[in-house]
Amino acid sequence: MIHATGPLLTVNVDDRTATKTTIDSLLETHVGGRAAATALAHERIPFDADPFGPENRAYLSTGPLQQSQMSFTGRMNMTGLSPLTDGLVSSNAGGYLSRNFVSTGISVLEVTGASDELLAIHVSDDGVTFEAVPELEGATVPEVSEYVETTRDLGPEHCIAIGPAGENLVRFASVMTFDSRTFGRGGLGAILGSKNVKCVTFSGDAEPQVEIPDPPEMDVHREAAQSDDPMRRQGTAGGTEFINDNFSLPTRYFEEYEFEHAADIGGNAVEEKKYKKGACSACAYACKLPTRDEETGIETEGPEFETIYAFGSSQGVDDIVDVMKGNELCDSLGMDTVSAGVTVAAYLASEDEFGNAGLAQRVTEQIAYRDGIGDALAEGVARCHDELGVEDFTVKGMEFAAHDGRVLHGQGLSYAVANRGADHMYAGMLSLEYSGQLDPEGTIGKADTLVEQENFSAFRDTGIVCAFGSEYVTDERLETLFDASYDELLEVGSRTVQLERHFNNRRGIDHADDELPYEIPDLDAAIAEYYDARGLNDDGTVPESAIETAATAVPSTN
Structure with a gap:
């Protein structure tokens, strides 16, 4: 079976060491990506580890298809012991990171230990360097990207980073790449925050070691480029009204099954704000949603359907610009839009403030800094619902996605x-x-x-x-x-x-x-x-x- 190639690179931020381990046998069995990272996590993270402790490990991994130029392969996997669910979690993100990661010659990055100062880690095919970055304390994700570009001449496509939410150990903090692409669910950003790792960059000239069969490599690429699928225009937002009208769009923190203003925040509303095409590495499908509101000047990428639900119907918010603002806040501060949006919705339920978008945005920012009520909400719904006096709509501590199991x-x-x-x-x-x-x-x-x-x-x-x-x-x-x-x-x-x-x-x-x-x-x-x-x-x-x-x-x- 075709599989990823290259060693495991273990970076221990306790003593600033980097060690390569040959894992050819593991990759032959587990191929790469989520499977390889899960196998490593199962063996190397102690079963009794504290998610915020130095013994937890974060894994960033690639699969064999990232050594191709085929559409739909501009993604990477990240795995660790979740601060939100207390179990293993994997998440994957798109963007432009994967080919830069492959260019370093490794297949998996493992980060372990905990640093006594805030670090940037730089990985290349020549080795690893550690940089103390106290000036990035509290920096937003775009500010990290600007720093990396200024000091290392590398763009956000070379970088993973956390925002203030990760530093402040928000249990649903995300790891970001390309500023708006997200290793979102489960709090992976808080794992890096607990290790005092602000960002990791990747660059190199290592050549791909896997030959991907063609066909179908170029057939897939050509068909993606020629597709007339509406998703290329509206992303997952295009399903909002269909789901609302025919199934369920959870509304006002699960109190209702249908949102009367779905059309105001759905696919057409998003497409009206889209101002250019967006894609992931090597992908001709280009389904991403760079959006802009001319009146307010807000720019973001999205929102996709899950964010429309979390910052829209779940909160009773009916203005697409307000949903865009929630999306941009989460990207900039480094938080999963689903968990953040639903947690804020739980707070709005407790205050009888559904539809108050300004309050929702203020509370979202408070979560990232653990300021005021944000300190309790940063723990997630499962840990704060009693204090709020609302039902615990989670499974294993994770907030629900939009697709309603009460109907499906x-x-x-x-x-x-x-x-x-x-x-x-x-x-x-x-x-x-x-x-x-x-x-x-x-x-x-x-x-x-x-x-x-x-x-x-x-x-x-x-x-x-x-x-x-x-x-x-x-x-x-x-x-x-x-x-x-x-x-x-x-x-x-x-x-x-x-x-x-x-x-x-x-x-x-x-x-x-x-x-x-x-x-x-x-x-x-x-x-x-x-x-x-x-x-x-x-x-x-x-x-x-x-x-x-x-x-x-x-x-x-x-």
Whole structure:
């Protein structure tokens, strides 16, 4: 099977050392991306680690397709022990970082330890340098990019960075690249903040070591360039009104299922503010949304559908410019728009202030600096809902994405059992239920489909392929690209899901945590079906025999 190439680079910020470890055997088994990072995290992060402690590790990893010029491959994976969910979490981001990362010659970056001063780390094919950057304390993400460009002559496409939220250990702080592309969910930015790492840059001249089959490489690129898909104009925002009218758009912190002003913040409203095309590295699909409001001068990228829900319908806000402002605040301060927006919505519910966009924006900024009420909200809904006097709409501590499991019951089941909680990208049951390929009603009989969707999503994040490329990077083309059968690809994904769950099991996360804050039909029976389909024990734990296979070829801790 085609896989990523290059060593693991371990950067210990305690003693400012950098060590390379050959991981060819691991990559042969786990391919790259999320699978390789998860296998390393499972072996090298102690099961009893504190997410904010020096023993936690952050992994940034690439897949083999980042050594190509194929559309839908301008992405990277990041993995660590989540401060939000207390389990393993992986997130991936687009932008232009991946090819610059590959140019350093490594396949995985591992950051461990904790520095006694704020650091910038510079990785190249010649080595690693550490730079104390006290002047960047409290800097926003664009300010970090400006500093890197001024001092290193490298643009934001060469950099990952955290904003004030990461420094202040906001549990849903994100890691940013290219200023507006986000390793968003689960608080990865707070992991770097706990290590006193403000940014990491990547540059070099290492040549790709993987030959990607062509076709289909250029066929995918050509089809992406010629596509007339409306998503190229409106991104995921284009689905707002359809979902609102036919399913559910959670509104006013889950009090309602439909937002009467959806058209004012949906795809057409976003497209009216779009002023140029935007893309990720080597991608001809160009579905990104650089937007500008001429009257206020606000510029941002997006909002995408999840942000429209989080800073729009969830907060009762009906002005697309206000949603854009929430989006820009999160990007600049370094926060996941979903968790931030929903947490602010919970606060608005507690104050009976739905629709107060000015208050929402002030509170969003307070969260990043842990100022006033922002200190409590920075902990996330699961930890502050009692203080607010609102319901805890989370799973495993993660705030819900927009796709409503109360209506899409297969998606609800997915939220309940997902290792990283209420994240819509973990399995993607929603796409099957929106399209009618799967009846949204009911949970029984959906377990086998859910397992396959989880496995496929894990492999997609391993390859790495953008989720929006499925129409072009088909199952048949994946088999050709990776020189493997579809079942072999799914097996890579299955091992990854098992390792995630086993790690979480060892931290005390089991059947009791596979739950929802609302009722859907036959959930307990459906979870039992899922456990059987996944090969789990009745208590939701992974048999040790399965882990012996899944953890093959992983080097132990340095």
